[in-house]
Amino acid sequence: MKKIANILILIISILLIQNHSFSAETHKFLKTEWTFKGLFGKYDRASLQRGYQVYTEVCAACHSMQYLSYRNLAEPGGPEFSEQEVKVIAASFEVLDGPNSDGEMFMRPAKLSDKFVMPYDNVEASKAANGGAYPPDMSVLAKARKGGADYIYSLLLGYDDPPADIKLDDGVYYNKYMYGNKIKMSAPLSDDLIEYSDGTKATKEQMAKDITTFLMWSAEPHLETRHKTGFRVIVYLIILSILVYFTMKKIWSRVETKV
Amino acid sequence: MSDNNYTPNSKIGKWFNDRLPLLTLANHLTDYPTPKNLNYWWTFGGILTFCLITQIITGLVLAMHYIADTKLAFASVEHIMRDVNYGWLIRYVHANGASMFFLAVYIHIFRSLFYGSYKSPREIIWILGIIIYLLMMAAAFMGYVLPWGQMSYWGATVITNLFSAIPFIGEGITTWLWGGYSVDNPTLTRFYALHYLIPFLILGLVVLHIWALHVPGNNNPAGIEIKKPSNDTVPFHPYIVVKDAFALLLFLIVFAFFVFYTPNILGHADNYIEANPLVTPAHIVPEWYLLPFYAILRSVPDKLMGVIAMFSAILILAALPWLDTSKVRSAIFRPLYKQFYWILVIDVLILGYVGAMPAEGLYLLIARIATAYYFIHFLIILPVLGLTEKTNPIPLSISEPVLAGSAMATKSLEKDKIENNLKSLG
Incomplete structure (x- = not known):
């Protein structure tokens, strides 16, 4: 048994050494409690629902979530809105369908099976509207950034006045956690920006935590x-x-x- | 080997076996005399076979849902992750399975290096193994391109561009590989086709690898030739089968931990960003199992020389049976070789580490020293060491070192046997 233990230790240490080489340039991220970490981690249902509210009211104006469908919002393991609620949510969006029997394209209210409606028709349109910067699609964003949820949470709260030696152009903002510290998104969150439907106080930290939880779910449903x-x-x-x-x-x- | 004398008990079995001797093969595989002192480092052959089969089966299911088109590939992977039943599981097993496969193959190769398993008469087994390893790298590299993320695209660009370093015909070869003037849809579709083909080539070579192994039989920790079958061997079934199964289960626990709890830790976050030919990632890094060779490539200032160094680093292994001049196989009886062996292990780990770091400053210096040492180990240390090293005395059989303290026990066992035989005679 001792030999086996040695082999296991060796395997794990090799993997850890190799992993370490990826995480060598770690930034110190802001710490917060995530319910989805750990062996038994689960999403906080209420936080996911609030996170969806933050997404629609704050982020969705610029950021698409092209791989999500409205039905996902009612599926187990997600925000778990009731099917009725999601039908109402979906119906509030218009999607292009067709061609109909006359060969015409037409608009209709979205259904459960439709993908999230995108704020812009294409990447170029989104760039044109945002000073040349592409607001990334947020479907898998939480997996597409080193640091994942911690990084996104920190970035949302990482806006600050620039140090004296950094000059910023118009439409560029200083963020402690952004790669190169310069970001083209203005600080998206401020206290009481939205009013949560469940009565939770909408502090900056609360909203950052909720939207990050929501993004983690959308990346890992x-x-x-x-x-x-x-x-x-x-x-x-x-x-x-x-x-x-x-x-x-x-x-x-x-x-x-x-x- | 007693294969030729085997006759099935049943009439149907005999009829079938006379026409296609599958039962003889099965009998050979179960009876195959295996050294009884094989340690757990020997279980990785079975684990690797398991990995290959897992990759083929999960890959087959993924292929049913994946679409090889630059506009749809990334979305089809997301479709697998979200909408296909247990698609996330299949994909994570396949992606982490590649890492596990390489982890196991590295242990398998380094086991061979330690116990001298590549030496006469097992050179062909070893060379087949190197070819399998090369094909594995090709399959893994092309598989990494398929999700069409940023690392897929830029990894493919960097690696295929290596061929352009070849004088005169390099540019042509690169264009030919791409099927165009940059990494694009034709590249993706051909990589997909090849990624599907290579595992079956590997499977064929694995059969040859095992066939070649069954001619001389397994090497063993003592590295000595043994009589087969004899006191020193056990039949493959059930002894080795159950031991391999136990080791495989332990391996699976590690495997499962990665799949279920940290499925993305061995990958790169940038590969969850769809490929964009206009945006180059800050660091282009290959998967961890290719990092040592990536470090060797970058440690040479000249592009062509770097490519040559990288490929030589692998091909030099094929010459190993002739570079190592020592008659003694196992490092257990080679006190000096044992030390150089561990230095090599550390050297390769260092290469892996600096391979993930930017090629500049201190990292580059370390990479250069480690690269030089890698070649010195194979080209200078091994040939010289084999001729000059004073090796320790080698045992005559496996039973000798193992049973040195319990000679009496063997004798009493023999006595029991003889008595039993006498009894049965009546």
């Missing part, structure tokens, strides 16, 4: 199933390895060699 399945799989594997270990011992007891 099956995280809860993954954690739950993973725990069962690993417990199963451990029990099975113990059984196989004793089977092996028994079989090898016929020869005079230790295993």
Whole structure:
């Protein structure tokens, strides 16, 4: 058994060394409690629902979420709005459909199966409207940035006055956590910017936390199933390895060699 | 080997076996005499077979949903992650499976280096292994391109551009690889086709690898030739099967941990950004398992020489059976080689580390020293060491070192056997 332990330690340390090489230039991110971290991590339902509200009222004016469908909002493991609520949400958006039998394209209210309506028709339009900067699609954003949720949370709260030695052009803002410290998005959050429908006080920190949770969910919609399945799989594997270990011992007891 | 004498018990079995000797093969595989002192480092062969099969099966399912088109590839991967039933699981197993595959193959290769498994009469097994390893790298590289993220695109651009360093015909080769004048849709579709083909080439080579292994039989930690079958061997089934199964389960626990709890830690965040030919990522880094070679490539100032150094670093391994001049296989009996072996391990880890760092300043200096040492190890240290090293005495059989303290036990076992035989005679 000692040998096996050694091999396991070696494997894990090799992987950690290799990982370390990716995370060598870590910034100190702002710390907050995430319910979705850890072996049993789950999303905070209420936070996801508030996060969706922040998305629609603050972010959606510029940022698309092209891989999400309205039905996702009602699916288990997500914000879990009721189907009725989501139908109402979807119906408040107009989508282009067609061609109809006359060969005409037409507008209709969105359905559950429709993808989130995008704020701009294409990337060029979004750039033109935002001073040449493309507001990135937010569907997988939480996985597409080093630091993930912590990075996004920190970035949202990382706006500050620039140090004296940094000159900023018009439409460029200083952010402690942005790569190169210059960002073209103005500080999107301020206290009481929106009014939460569940009565939670809309502080900057609260909104940053809620929207980040929402973005984490949109990037990893099956995280809860993954954690739950993973725990069962690993417990199963451990029990099975113990059984196989004793089977092996028994079989090898016929020869005079230790295993 | 007693294969030729095997006759199935049943009449149907005999009829079938006379026409296609599959049962003889099965009998050979179960009876295959294996050294009884194989340690857990020997279980990685079985683990690798498992990895290959896992990659083929998960890859097959992914191929049913993936679309090889630059406009749709990224979205189709997101479709797999979101809408396909357990698509996230299949994809994470496939992506992390590649890392696990390489982890296992590195342990397998370094086990071979430690115990001298590449030496006569096992050179062909070793060279087949190197070819498999090369194909694995090709498959992994092309697989990484398929999701069409930023690292996919820019990784493909950097690696395919290496071929342009070849004098005169380089540019032509690169254009030919791309199927155009840059990495684009034709590149993606051909990488997809090749990514699907290579695993089956590997599978074929694995069969040859195992076939070649079954001719001389396994090497063993003592690195000595043993009589087969004998007191020193056990039949493959059930002894080795159960031991491999146990090791595989432990490996799977590590595997499962990555898949279910940190599925993206071995990847790069930039690959969740769709490929954009107009935006170059700050650092273009290959997957972790290619980093040592990436470090060697970048440590040479000249592009062509860098490419040559990188490929030589792998191809030099094929010459290893002849570069290592020592008659003794196992490092256990080679006190000096053992030390140089561990220095090489550390050297490769350092190369992996600096491969992930920007190629400048101190990192570049370290990369250059580590690269030089890598080649010195194979080209100078090994040949010289084999001729000058004073090795420790080698045991005559496996039973000797293992049972040195319990000779009496063997004798009493023998005695029991003889008595039993006498009894059965009546």
